[in-house]
Ligand SMILES: Nc1ncnc2c1ncn2[C@@H]1O[C@H](COP(=O)(O)OP(=O)(O)OP(=O)(O)O)[C@@H](O)[C@H]1O
C-alpha cells in the first residue's frame with residue numbers, strides 16, 4: 001500500500017503559460033514544477049490574478065502549455081488524441097455551479113461524461129445510481145437542474161466528474177456561490193472520497209478555513225510557487241502570509257492581534273477551539 | 287419610504303409547468319443612509335428581490351418603492367431610477383457588455399453626459415477604489431481577466447456612476463483577502479462619510495456585519511426576520527436552522543462566554559473581538 005501512496009497523478013515540468021495577446025505582460029503561469037500524488041488533498045492559494053485558474057486549466061488540458069509540460073498519469077496534455085483520457089483522470093469543477101450544468105435532468109447531467117466515454121448503458125446506470133447515492137442526490141435524479149439549490153447544483157457537477165472515476169478532482173473556488181450548509185455538503189463529500197478512495201484533490205480557495213482542511217498547501221504569486229507545506233506550517237506563518245497579501249484563519253489572525261497587544265499565546269493556533277483553549281488557560285495580560 | 291417593497295410577489299414563468307414563486311408577499315423598507323444586509327439560503331430569493339429594487343424585474347403582485355415613489359413601468363422613470371440606484375450583479379459576466387475594461391467602467395459616467403476628461407477622472411478613481419490601479423488591465427476585454435479581477439471591474443463600473451444607493455449582490459465572492467478588506471473599508475466610508483445607502487446580499491457575515499445597521503432574512507421566498515443587526519444575530523439558533531452561519535468571531539465569543547470568560551457575544555469583527563477579549567482578561571485579573 002505504501003507504493004500506492006506515492007503514486008504520482010499529476011506532474012508539471014517548467015510549466016509556463018501566456019495568454020494570446022498578453023505576451024508582453026508576465027506569463028500567467030511562469031515556471032511551475034509540481035507533483036500531486038494519489039490521496040493528496042492540496043489547497044492552492046494566491047491573490048487575484050496569481051495564476052490559480054490558469055494552472056488548473058493546464059492540468060485539465062483546457063489550456064495547452066506555452067512551454068514545459070503537464071503529465072496526467074504519464075500522459076502529456078499536448079497529445080490531442082488522448083485529451084479525453086486526461087479529462088477522465090482529472091475532472092474540473094468551476095466556481096459557478098450554473099455554468100457547468102449541461103443537461104435537462106440531474107440524471108442526464110451526471111451521465112453526460114459517461115456517455116462520452118461510450119460505456120454500455122447498464123454500466124452508466126450503475127455508476128449514476130452509485131454516485132448519486134453517495135452524494136445524496138438520489139431523490140433529485142429526475143429534477144431539472146435549474147430547480148436545485150446552489151449546493152445541490154454543485155454536488156451534481158461533482159457527481160458528473162466522480163462518475164467518470166477520476167484519479168484527481170480539480171476544484172476552482174467550488175464553494176464561492178454556496179451558502180454555509182451547501183459549502184459544508186460539498187467539502188465533506190470531497191473529503192470523504194479523499195479519505196476512503198484516495199481521490200487526489202486540488203482545491204483553489206480564498207478561504208483559509210477551507211485551506212486548513214487540506215493536507216498540503218501551495219501558494220502562488222505571479223505564476224510561481226512561493227510556498228509549499230503543511231497547513232499547520234503555512235497558515236500559522238502570518239509573516240509569510242501577510243507578505244504575500246494573504247491571511248490566516250480567523251483564529252490565527254485573532255491570536256496574532258492579541259499577541260501584538262501583549263497577550264501571551266502560542267504561535268501555532270489554527271482552529272477556533274485551539275484559540276478558545278489557550279485563552280481559557282493563558283496568563284492574564286502582562 | 288426611501289427604498290422598499292409592499293406585498294411584493296414574484297413568480298418566474300407564470301402559467302407554465304415551471305412556474306415558481308421566488309418571492310411571496312414581501313414588505314420591508316430601509317431608510318436613506320442606512321447599511322442593510324440581505325441574507326438567506328441559496329434560492330431564498332435574494333437576487334430576485336435585489337433586481338426588483340433596480341427595476342429589472344416586474345412585480346407579479348405588490349409594489350416596489352424608491353424615494354417615496356412607486357417604481358413603475360414607465361421607461362424614462364426606470365432610466366432615472368438606474369442613475370440613482372447602482373447594482374453590482376452576482377455574476378460579473380452578466381453585467382459586462384463593453385469591449386474594454388476602460389469602456390465598461392466609463393459607460394455610466396459617459397451616459398450621464400460628462401465630458402471625456404471628467405469620465406477619465408471617474409474611471410481612475412473607481413479603478414483605484416477597487417485596487418486595480420497598477421494592473422494595466424484597462425485595455426483588455428473584460429472577459430480576459432481572472433475571476434477576482436472581473437469582480438473588481440464589475441464593482442468599479444457601478445462606483446463610477448456615483449449612485450446615491452449602492453446595491454451589491456454577493457460582492458466579495460472571488461475576491462482575495464486584501465480585496466475583501468478593501469471592499470469593506472470602501473463600503474464603510476461611502477456609507478459613513480458619503481451618506482450612500484448600501485444594501486449587500488451575502489452568505490458570509492464575517493466583518494461586514496459590523497458595518498450593517500439592519501439585517502433582512504429571506505427563506506423560500508418569504509421574509510422571515512428583519513431588524514437591527516444585533517437583534518437578528520442574537521437569534522443564532524434560528525439562523526442555523528436555516529443553514530446560515532454567524533460570523534466566525536461571534537462563534538468564538540460564544541465559546542469563550544460558555545467557558546466563563548466575561549465577554550459580550552455581539553461581536554462581529556476581529557478588531558472588536560480583540561478589544562473585548564483584552565478587556566475581559568484584564569477584568570479577570572482584578
Ligand atoms: N482569457 C484571458 N486572457 C488574457 N489574460 C488572462 C485571461 N484569463 C486570465 N488572464 C490573466 O492571467 C493572470 C492569471 O489569471 P488566473 O485567472 O489564472 O488568476 P487566479 O489566480 O485564478 O485569480 P482569481 O483569484 O482572481 O481567480 C491574470 O493576470 C489575468 O489577468
Ligand SMILES: Nc1ncnc2c1ncn2[C@@H]1O[C@H](COP(=O)(O)OP(=O)(O)OP(=O)(O)O)[C@@H](O)[C@H]1O
Pocket residue numbers: 146147148150177179298299306307308326327328329330331332333334335376
Ligand atoms: N430566471 C429564472 N427562472 C426560473 N426560476 C428562477 C430564475 N431565477 C431564479 N429562479 C428561482 O427563484 C428562486 C430564487 O432565486 P434567487 O436567485 O433569487 O435566490 P438567491 O437567494 O439569490 O440564491 P443564491 O444565494 O444561490 O444566489 C430559486 O428557487 C431559483 O431557482
Ligand SMILES: [Mg+2]
Pocket residue numbers: 052053054172432433434
Ligand atoms: Mg481564478
Ligand SMILES: [Mg+2]
Pocket residue numbers: 332333334376455
Ligand atoms: Mg443570488
